[in-house]
Amino acid sequence: MKTTILVSAAAVALAACATYSPPSDQETMAVIKSSFRDRGQAKVDRLNQTELQKVCTETGNNPPKDVRERLEKAALAGVRYPADGKWLGDYKLGERIAQTGVGMQWSDQAGAAAGGNCYACHELSKAEISYGNIGPSLNNYGKLRGYSDDIKKYTWAKIWNTHSFNACSSMPRFGDAGILTEDQIRHVMALLLDPQSPVNK
Amino acid sequence: MLNRRPLCHLRAALLALAGAFACVPAAVAQGDDKTLQEIERYRQALLEGNPAELVAMRGEELWKTPRGPAKASLEKCDLGLGPGVVKGAYAQLPRYFADADQVMDFEARLVHCMVTLQGFDRAAAVKSPFSGAGQRQTEIEAITAFVVEQSRGMPIAVPQSHPKERDAFERGKRLFYMRSGPYDFACSTCHGVDNQRIRLQDLPNFERVPPAQRAFSTWPAYRVSQGALRTMQWRLNDCFRQQRWPEPVFISQGTIDLITFLGVKAAGGKMDSPAIKR
Numbered sequence: 020m021k022t023t024i025l026v027s028a029a030a031v032a033l034a035a036c037a038t039y040s041p042p043s044d045q046e047t048m049a050v051i052k053s054s055f056r057d058r059g060q061a062k063v064d065r066l067n068q069t070e071l072q073k074v075c076t077e078t079g080n081n082p083p084k085d086v087r088e089r090l091e092k093a094a095l096a097g098v099r100y101p102a103d104g105k106w107l108g109d110y111k112l113g114e115r116i117a118q119t120g121v122g123m124q125w126s127d128q129a130g131a132a133a134g135g136n137c138y139a140c141h142e143l144s145k146a147e148i149s150y151g152n153i154g155p156s157l158n159n160y161g162k163l164r165g166y167s168d169d170i171k172k173y174t175w176a177k178i179w180n181t182h183s184f185n186a187c188s189s190m191p192r193f194g195d196a197g198i199l200t201e202d203q204i205r206h207v208m209a210l211l212l213d214p215q216s217p218v219n220k
Numbered sequence: 221m222l223n224r225r226p227l228c229h230l231r232a233a234l235l236a237l238a239g240a241f242a243c244v245p246a247a248v249a250q251g252d253d254k255t256l257q258e259i260e261r262y263r264q265a266l267l268e269g270n271p272a273e274l275v276a277m278r279g280e281e282l283w284k285t286p287r288g289p290a291k292a293s294l295e296k297c298d299l300g301l302g303p304g305v306v307k308g309a310y311a312q313l314p315r316y317f318a319d320a321d322q323v324m325d326f327e328a329r330l331v332h333c334m335v336t337l338q339g340f341d342r343a344a345a346v347k348s349p350f351s352g353a354g355q356r357q358t359e360i361e362a363i364t365a366f367v368v369e370q371s372r373g374m375p376i377a378v379p380q381s382h383p384k385e386r387d388a389f390e391r392g393k394r395l396f397y398m399r400s401g402p403y404d405f406a407c408s409t410c411h412g413v414d415n416q417r418i419r420l421q422d423l424p425n426f427e428r429v430p431p432a433q434r435a436f437s438t439w440p441a442y443r444v445s446q447g448a449l450r451t452m453q454w455r456l457n458d459c460f461r462q463q464r465w466p467e468p469v470f471i472s473q474g475t476i477d478l479i480t481f482l483g484v485k486a487a488g489g490k491m492d493s494p495a496i497k498r
Contacts, residue, residue, distance in 0.1 A: 039383055041390040051395055054474025055460075058467035065401040065466055072399040076406065079397070123402050123464045139418045151418045153410070191403040198402065 059125035071182060080187035087186040095183035098176045099194065101201060106171040106208055113210030114217070116203050117143055123198065133198050135207055140190070143210065144217035153189060160211040162219045171212060178204055272365055272442040272494035275357050275449045279366030282359055288338030297333035299326070299367070310371040311491045314480045316382035323388040325479045327453045328471040330363055349470045350454050357449055361440075364451045368440055371491040376436055378483035385480065388473075392481030395474055396426070405463040407478070426485050433489025436482055441495040449494060452479055 042050075055063050071090050074082050082090070122133020137143060140153035143160075164170045176183050179194030193199040199207070210216050283294045283306075299309035300317070314325040320332055327349070334340040349360045357365075379385055399406040407426075410416060414431075416423045424435035440451045450458075456475050460468050468475050 039386060042387050044394075047391045047394050050391055050477065051398070051474050054469055054472035054477075055466040056469050061401075061461075061464065061466045063466045065464070068398070068400050072404055075404075076397055076399045124461050125467055126461060149419045151416070151421075153413075153416050153418070189405075189409045191405075196402045196404075 060123065060127070060129035061125035071186065075187035078187075082186060090186040091183055094180045094186075094192075094195070095176060097195060098179045098183060099201075100172070100175060101205065105205065106168075106175065107213055108202060108205030108209045110206070110209040110213045110216035110218075112203075113206035113208070114144065116199070116207055117210055118147075132200075132203070135193060135199055135203070137207070137210075145220075146217060157211060158218060160218055161214060161216070166212055166214060171208065174208060174211060175204065178207060266444060266496045270442055270494065270496045271447075272369075272440075272449050272496065275362050275442070276365040276369045276494065278357070279362035279364065282363050283366055288334065288340045290337065290339035292337045292339070294330075294333055294337065294363070296337060297329070299329055306367055306370045308371050308374045310368045310493075311374040312377050312379060314385075314388065314476050314483065315379045316384045321384075322473075323382075323384050323476055323480060325452065325471065325476045326364060326367060327360060327451060328476055330360060330367075331471060346470050350450075350457070351448055353446070361449050361451055364440055365449050365494050368491070368493045372493065374491050376433065376483060376486045376489045376491060378480060378487065380484060388477045388480040389484050391474070392477035392479070395478050396481055401464040403464045405465075407459065407463070426482060429485070429488070432482065432485040436486030437489040437492045438495035438497070440493055441497045443497055445498055 052063065052066055055066060057063055068076065071094075074086060074090065078086075116135045117137035119134025120136035120139060121127050121131070122136075127133070137157070138147055138150045140151045142150045142152075142156040142158050145158060160174075161170070173184075178199075180192045181188040181190040182192065191198055193207075194201070194204055210218055213219070286293050296303045298304075298317075298319075299306065300312055300315045301307075301309050310326055313329065314323050316323050317329065317332075322328075324332065331342065331345050334345050335342045345360075349358060351357050351361060380389060396407045397412070399409070406412075410418065410423045411426050414425050414428065416425070424431040426432045426435070439455050440449060442449050453470055453475060456478060457468055457470075460466075
C-alpha cells in the first residue's frame with residue numbers, strides 16, 4: 020500500500036517534470052543550418068563543425084584533460100614551419116597586417132590578402148592606443164621573452180595554430196586556417212620578435 | 221579562453237569602474253583625461269538630437285496609412301498584446317503567435333502583418349530589409365523605429381510560457397555558444413566574458429544580467445558612423461559577418477531563437493530604444 024502511494028507520487032512528480040522536453044540536438048542543428056545561406060565566399064558549409072570546435076562548444080571551452088592533450092598534440096603536429104628556416108620578415112609590414120581586419124567575410128573579396136587584426140584583441144606597439152583586451156598584452160613581447168630560436172619556434176606555432184598550446188583558445192588559426200600566408204606570418208613574427216620593432220621599444 | 225595576467229584583471233576592474241560612471245570606451249581610463257573629456261562631449265552632443273526620431277515619425281505614418289494590394293493600414297496588426305496595441309509590445313517580443321504557430325520577433329511579426337493584412341508579397345517584403353550606405357531607411361526599419369519607441373521605459377519581458385518559446389530559447393542558447401567557421405568564433409567568444417573590448421568597443425557579456433539588459437534595451441539604434449537606424453536583425457547580421465559565418469537569413473527561425481535567448485537574458489531591463497550609438 021505504502022509502496023503504491025510512493026510509486027504513484029513519484030509518477031506524478033515525473034509527469035510534471037516531463038511536460039517539457041527541449042528540442043534534440045539534431046532538431047536544433049537542423050533549424051540552425053536552415054537559418055543561414057551562402058553569401059560571397061561565406062558558404063553554409065562553414066556551419067559544419069570540426070571535432071575541436073564541437074568539443075570546445077560542448078564543454079564550455081574546458082574539455083577533460085585527456086581530450087585537451089590529444090587535441091593540442093594533433094594541432095601542434097600540423098604546424099608547418101618555414102622551409103628555409105627564416106623566422107622573421109619586416110616588422111613594418113607586420114604592423115600593417117596587425118592593423119588590418121579584413122579577410123574571409125562575405126563582404127571581403129575572395130582570395131584577397133587578409134589581415135591579422137591583432138590589435139582587435141591585443142596591445143602591441145605603445146603608439147597604438149586603440150587596442151582590444153580579449154587576448155593578453157603583447158607589448159615588449161620579445162624583450163620579455165628573449166629572442167632565442169626556441170621562442171621563435173613557439174611563437175610561430177602559436178600563430179599558425181593556437182590550439183597547439185591551448186585547445187580551446189579564442190584566437191584564430193592564422194596559418195592552419197589559411198588566413199595569413201607564410202610570408203605574412205614572418206612579418207607578424209618580426210613585429211613581435213625583431214629587437215628594432217616598436218613592440219620591443 | 222586566453223589566459224590573462226593578474227595585471228589585466230586589475231586593469232579590467234579599473235575599466236569597469238570607469239564604464240560604470242560614463243560608459244566611455246574603456247581604454248581611455250588609462251589616464252588620457254583629454255580623450256575622455258572629448259568622448260564625453262561627443263556623447264552629450266549626440267544625446268541632444270537623435271535622428272531616429274525622424275525615422276520613427278515616418279514609421280508612424282507608414283503604420284497608419286492604408287497600403288498594399290488590400291489598402292489596409294497596420295493598425296489592426298496584433299503584436300502580441302491584441303490587435304492594434306503598440307504600446308509596450310516590442311518589450312515582450314519575441315513571443316509565440318497561435319495564428320502563425322510560430323515564435324516571432326518584431327520584424328518577423330511585421331512582415332506577417334504586411335502579408336496577411338496588407339496583401340504584400342512575402343518574398344518581395346523580405347528581399348532588402350536593411351538600407352544600404354547613403355540610402356533612405358527601408359519601410360521595415362522606419363516602422364521598427366516607431367514601434368520600439370512605444371516601449372521606451374517598459375521592462376523587457378520576453379515570454380517563456382509556451383513550449384515553442386522555450387524551444388526557441390534552448391536553440392538560441394545553443395547557437396550563441398556554437399563555435400564554427402574558419403575563425404572558430406561563437407557569439408560567446410566576444411559576448412560571454414566580462415569587460416571585453418574589440419579595439420575600444422565594449423562588448424556586452426550576455427551571461428550577466430546588467431550588460432545583457434544594457435545591450436538588449438538599446439537596440440534598435442541610430443548608428444552615427446553609418447548615418448542610419450539599425451534593427452536587431454541587422455545587429456545579428458553584422459555580427460555573423462564578422463564571425464566569418466554564412467549570412468543569417470532575415471527573420472529566419474535561428475535569428476528569432478537567438479533574439480529570444482538574448483531577450484530572456486535581459487529580462488527586467490528597461491527599454492531605451494531607439495538609442496544612439498557611435
